[in-house]
Amino acid sequence: MAAPLSQAELTQQLDYLLSPVLSSRRTTTPLAELLAALTRAQQDFVLHWIEVIDRSNYEMAYQFAAAAPAALARLDDKSVESWILNALDTYDRDGLYLGSQVFKQIDAWLPSAANEHAATFEHYAPVLELYACGLAGRRLRLDIAAEPYTDTETLYLPPRIAAFADTAANFNLYKVIITLLWAQGRYGTFHTDIVSACAVYADLERATTLLSHFETLRLESCIATVLPGVARDLARLRGNTTDSRCAVLQNPAATVRDSLKLLAELYDVFAAPALPHHTALRTEATTTRNKRLQRERSALAEALAQMLPEQSSDKAPEAAAQDRIEIKTKPAPGTAGNFDVEIRLDSLPVTPPEHVAQLLDSILQDLGEIPDDYLHASGSGKQTLSADDESAGDGKDMADDEAGTHLYNEWDHKRRHYRKDWCLLRELDVAPVDNGFVEDTLTRYRPQVAQLKRSFEMLRDEDRLLKRQSTGDDIDFDALVAGYADLKSGMELPERLLTRRHKAERDLAALFMVDMSGSTKGWINDAERESLVMLCEALEVLGDRYAIYGFSGVTRKRCEIFRIKRFNEPYDNTVKQRIAGITPQDYTRMGVAIRHLTKLLNEVDARTRLLVTLSDGKPDDYSDHYRGEYGIEDTRQALIEAHHAGIKPFCITIDHEARDYLPHLYGPVNWTLVDNVERLPLKVADIYRRLTA
Amino acid sequence: MGTRATPLNTRPLQGEARIIAAEPYYEAVAGEIALFEAAHASQLPVLLKGPTGSGKTRFIEHMAWRLKRPLVTVSCHDDLTAADLVGRYLITNNETVWVDGPLARAVRSGAICYLDEVVEARRDTTVVIHPLADDRRMLPMEKRGELLQAPPEFLLAMSYNPGYQSVLKELKHSTRQRFVAIEFQYPNAALEEKIIRTETGADAAIAAALVRLAQMTRNLKGNGLDEGASTRLLVHAAKLIARGIAPAAACHGAIAEALSDDPEMLCAIDEFVSSVF
Numbered sequence: 001m002a003a004p005l006s007q008a009e010l011t012q013q014l015d016y017l018l019s020p021v022l023s024s025r026r027t028t029t030p031l032a033e034l035l036a037a038l039t040r041a042q043q044d045f046v047l048h049w050i051e052v053i054d055r056s057n058y059e060m061a062y063q064f065a066a067a068a069p070a071a072l073a074r075l076d077d078k079s080v081e082s083w084i085l086n087a088l089d090t091y092d093r094d095g096l097y098l099g100s101q102v103f104k105q106i107d108a109w110l111p112s113a114a115n116e117h118a119a120t121f122e123h124y125a126p127v128l129e130l131y132a133c134g135l136a137g138r139r140l141r142l143d144i145a146a147e148p149y150t151d152t153e154t155l156y157l158p159p160r161i162a163a164f165a166d167t168a169a170n171f172n173l174y175k176v177i178i179t180l181l182w183a184q185g186r187y188g189t190f191h192t193d194i195v196s197a198c199a200v201y202a203d204l205e206r207a208t209t210l211l212s213h214f215e216t217l218r219l220e221s222c223i224a225t226v227l228p229g230v231a232r233d234l235a236r237l238r239g240n241t242t243d244s245r246c247a248v249l250q251n252p253a254a255t256v257r258d259s260l261k262l263l264a265e266l267y268d269v270f271a272a273p274a275l276p277h278h279t280a281l282r283t284e285a286t287t288t289r290n291k292r293l294q295r296e297r298s299a300l301a302e303a304l305a306q307m308l309p310e311q312s313s314d315k316a317p318e319a320a321a322q323d324r325i326e327i328k329t330k331p332a333p334g335t336a337g338n339f340d341v342e343i344r345l346d347s348l349p350v351t352p353p354e355h356v357a358q359l360l361d362s363i364l365q366d367l368g369e370i371p372d373d374y375l376h377a378s379g380s381g382k383q384t385l386s387a388d389d390e391s392a393g394d395g396k397d398m399a400d401d402e403a404g405t406h407l408y409n410e411w412d413h414k415r416r417h418y419r420k421d422w423c424l425l426r427e428l429d430v431a432p433v434d435n436g437f438v439e440d441t442l443t444r445y446r447p448q449v450a451q452l453k454r455s456f457e458m459l460r461d462e463d464r465l466l467k468r469q470s471t472g473d474d475i476d477f478d479a480l481v482a483g484y485a486d487l488k489s490g491m492e493l494p495e496r497l498l499t500r501r502h503k504a505e506r507d508l509a510a511l512f513m514v515d516m517s518g519s520t521k522g523w524i525n526d527a528e529r530e531s532l533v534m535l536c537e538a539l540e541v542l543g544d545r546y547a548i549y550g551f552s553g554v555t556r557k558r559c560e561i562f563r564i565k566r567f568n569e570p571y572d573n574t575v576k577q578r579i580a581g582i583t584p585q586d587y588t589r590m591g592v593a594i595r596h597l598t599k600l601l602n603e604v605d606a607r608t609r610l611l612v613t614l615s616d617g618k619p620d621d622y623s624d625h626y627r628g629e630y631g632i633e634d635t636r637q638a639l640i641e642a643h644h645a646g647i648k649p650f651c652i653t654i655d656h657e658a659r660d661y662l663p664h665l666y667g668p669v670n671w672t673l674v675d676n677v678e679r680l681p682l683k684v685a686d687i688y689r690r691l692t693a
Numbered sequence: 694m695g696t697r698a699t700p701l702n703t704r705p706l707q708g709e710a711r712i713i714a715a716e717p718y719y720e721a722v723a724g725e726i727a728l729f730e731a732a733h734a735s736q737l738p739v740l741l742k743g744p745t746g747s748g749k750t751r752f753i754e755h756m757a758w759r760l761k762r763p764l765v766t767v768s769c770h771d772d773l774t775a776a777d778l779v780g781r782y783l784i785t786n787n788e789t790v791w792v793d794g795p796l797a798r799a800v801r802s803g804a805i806c807y808l809d810e811v812v813e814a815r816r817d818t819t820v821v822i823h824p825l826a827d828d829r830r831m832l833p834m835e836k837r838g839e840l841l842q843a844p845p846e847f848l849l850a851m852s853y854n855p856g857y858q859s860v861l862k863e864l865k866h867s868t869r870q871r872f873v874a875i876e877f878q879y880p881n882a883a884l885e886e887k888i889i890r891t892e893t894g895a896d897a898a899i900a901a902a903l904v905r906l907a908q909m910t911r912n913l914k915g916n917g918l919d920e921g922a923s924t925r926l927l928v929h930a931a932k933l934i935a936r937g938i939a940p941a942a943a944c945h946g947a948i949a950e951a952l953s954d955d956p957e958m959l960c961a962i963d964e965f966v967s968s969v970f
Contacts, residue, residue, distance in 0.1 A: 135968075175964055503815075
């Protein structure tokens with residue numbers, strides 16, 4: 001084993017790695033001093049991670065270096081790793097301050113009885129999300145925060161719960177807290193502005209804590225009517241801490257006003273017991289709720305206006321909606337907080353479309369009724385719609401707009417871990433260009449196109465009747481007559497006496513992913529477009545389902561996928577003009593493109609799904625570390641994911657250096673090099689034919 | 694068809710046609726009974742749309758009982774051909790014998806023929822369905838050179854689940870536009886509780902808890918589940934509970950495992966169960 005590095009050697013390396021965050025007052029000497037006491041393996045481990053964390057942030061790397069010796073002394077290997085990864089995830093999500101906080105809280109990762117049985121949000125999030133979604137019926141996001149609270153759209157939960165020495169009990173506490181936070185929205189905790197109501201007291205924090213305690217008691221009885229199982233858990237967690245003064249809250253009909261009244265009476269005298277399922281009450285809840293109410297109100301007005309039959313368009317829509325639609329709600333029998341909604345249009349009951357029903361349900365959860373003035377189709381409804389339309393058309397300017405965008409993880413090979421929701425991807429349309437490109441191409445390659453079509457026709461499978469089969473749908477009378485003659489002459493009756501219909505089922509879907517990076521500018525772009533024309537001509541003969549998407553982008557925040565032809569789109573003039581309109585864009589962040597197209601391809605029901613990439617070089621992106629090994633490893637990971645999803649990836653490239661990295665990405669055989677760009681148009685369709693024959 | 698692999702020993706199968714003697718329990722949601730009766734009287738075919746377990750098959754049985762017609766049910770699958778519906782030649786004792794398929798038998802006897810999950814059948818079945826479903830009301834029997842004219846009592850019904858099939862299995866417009874469509878939704882909570890109680894004798898609390906559980910799973914449709922728990926699954930769970938199985942185990946077996954194989958989803962559904970009971 002190699003000897004440990006000396007303090008001087010360490011100082012030199014640390015100076016190099018951490019130089020951007022050093023100053024005359026902050027040097028690496030104290031760090032090196034501590035690190036010098038470690039074994040060589042530990043030193044290498046720390047230096048390796050400093051280098052990795054450097055890619056995210058130098059200050060984070062410094063904080064890590066400062067905390068590492070203590071962490072290595074106290075934590076086991078596994079805990080150290082999860083400590084680092086958690087800090088990096090926190091940094092990616094919440095920034096430097098919270099990220100470096102994690103490095104300082106080594107104790108939380110200490111192995112102890114409670115920690116060993118802790119339930120972590122990260123581990124249980126998938127189940128908890130399903131649970132919350134099933135509970136609420138409207139989408140609730142889950143996220144982590146130091147103490148649990150809700151803004152009525154997101155439920156914030158602690159990152160880990162270690163209240164009990166039993167994982168199941170800790171997990172159950174998550175579930176109880178989710179139910180409680182959901183119940184706050186469902187049973188009207190935020191019907192009044194509770195935070196201002198508490199602000200009249202001298203100690204705001206004491207007031208909200210007390211109110212939260214009272215609300216928990218009140219909600220327990222509401223929950224008992226619909227979810228007796230959770231109510232039992234709540235009662236168990238509460239133990240016998242209940243004060244007889246709070247008895248009024250045990251009536252399921254009690255409201256938040258009763259809790260506020262109790263707060264006024266008991267503010268000076270009551271001590272709220274510390275309970276594991278305590279939740280905080282925050283102002284955000286009221287503001288988010290009000291925003292949502294406004295949004296849903298205009299959405300409802302718009303949806304209702306659309307439900308009106310067409311002939312009413314001559315009247316003013318506002319008047320029409322209010323006069324003709326009537327919404328009746330009555331509490332559903334047996335279940336508190338649930339409603340039966342009846343919509344009448346011109347006094348006839350109608351079944352609302354699903355999105356209207358969901359809106360109504362969401363509004364009912366917030367308000368407990370549909371107020372009459374909600375039927376006024378407020379003029380703003382139409383405006384919202386047109387505003388949305390415009391922003392959707394102008395893709396590049398909506399960087400911060402969440403609509404129509406997708407978030408994807410990215411693989412960091414150094415961390416051996418995904419960076420969560422790292423890439424922001426948008427789907428855009430290629431603007432069609434009417435310049436006769438497709439026609440020109442077809443004229444230029446007329447003989448080749450004809451030949452291509454012939455070779456694809458041979459591939460086409462056809463329905464035919466197979467004779468003399470051992471299994472089949474019908475009797476093959478010719479075989480039977482011959483067989484009967486055999487039988488009469490003393491031979492055995494042959495087995496194969498049936499006919500069977502052979503069904504042509506070339507059950508194949510192919511998605512072509514075209515490199516639209518800046519490096520394709522010029523003749524490569526022409527060759528790509530010509531290839532696509534030839535490919536489409538050939539595939540139309542074959543009848544395979546296929547789609548074409550282009551990809552490009554700049555940095556992880558602006559990854560772009562360009563729609564050229566979707567699976568369900570016919571190969572028509574628009575598609576032809578989009579092919580003509582393919583222009584070189586920016587860079588080649590391949591991993592995220594593969595992940596998105598894998599998702600699209602997965603939605604297609606086909607026995608074989610092919611993802612064919614047309615590329616001119618290595619994955620690459622501007623400014624961040626995508627170029628080189630990082631990008632290659634992320635692309636490889638994305639391809640592995642695609643493979644796991646049952647997709648067969650294949651790559652057609654014109655890069656002469658492809659041999660150096662494509663076998664690593666696609667495997668030894670699943671790629672091919674077309675070394676002469678001019679031949680690309682003739683080759684691509686042919687490669688596809690060989691691939692699927 | 695694998696079961697007909699030994700031609701000389703094949704015997705014609707019968708028995709899918711039946712007259713329903715006792716009234717099948719059916720709880721009407723809206724005017725579907727009157728609509729079906731009117732369609733039958735007008736000799737119009739009927740398409741039942743709706744998710745699995747929402748009562749389509751029960752409804753058709755109820756209507757067959759109500760109209761006093763025999764019911765021929767064909768469960769369609771992706772190997773079901775036109776010949777399977779119309780009939781085929783079989784060989785017995787050195788001669789060929791024609792055997793009517795279920796559809797031909799239903800036409801001859803003026804029955805109700807119910808093609809369950811019709812989109813699963815092969816495309817060539819439309820050849821026989823189309824002339825039967827429009828005003829010709831004829832069944833062409835190509836191999837016999839015969840055209841069967843359907844009597845007025847005959848009714849063709851099929852079921853179709855628009856929810857979960859792939860785009861490839863959409864019902865073609867030329868087919869669907871020949872039919873009077875009746876849409877089936879899950880009944881509202883009160884009605885669904887009543888159905889569970891009537892079918893299984895479960896008490897009100899269990900029925901209410903099961904309906905709440907179903908609503909929670911239906912909230913997950915599109916978020917991990919293709920389909921929420923159907924009324925049929927609730928009835929199954931209630932029956933198991935009535936036999937003394939603990940609610941958690943009964944719901945796990947009858948509902949959770951029936952809806953998903955995904956461990957996380959199973960865990961979430963089990964948590965719903967432990968919450969509502």
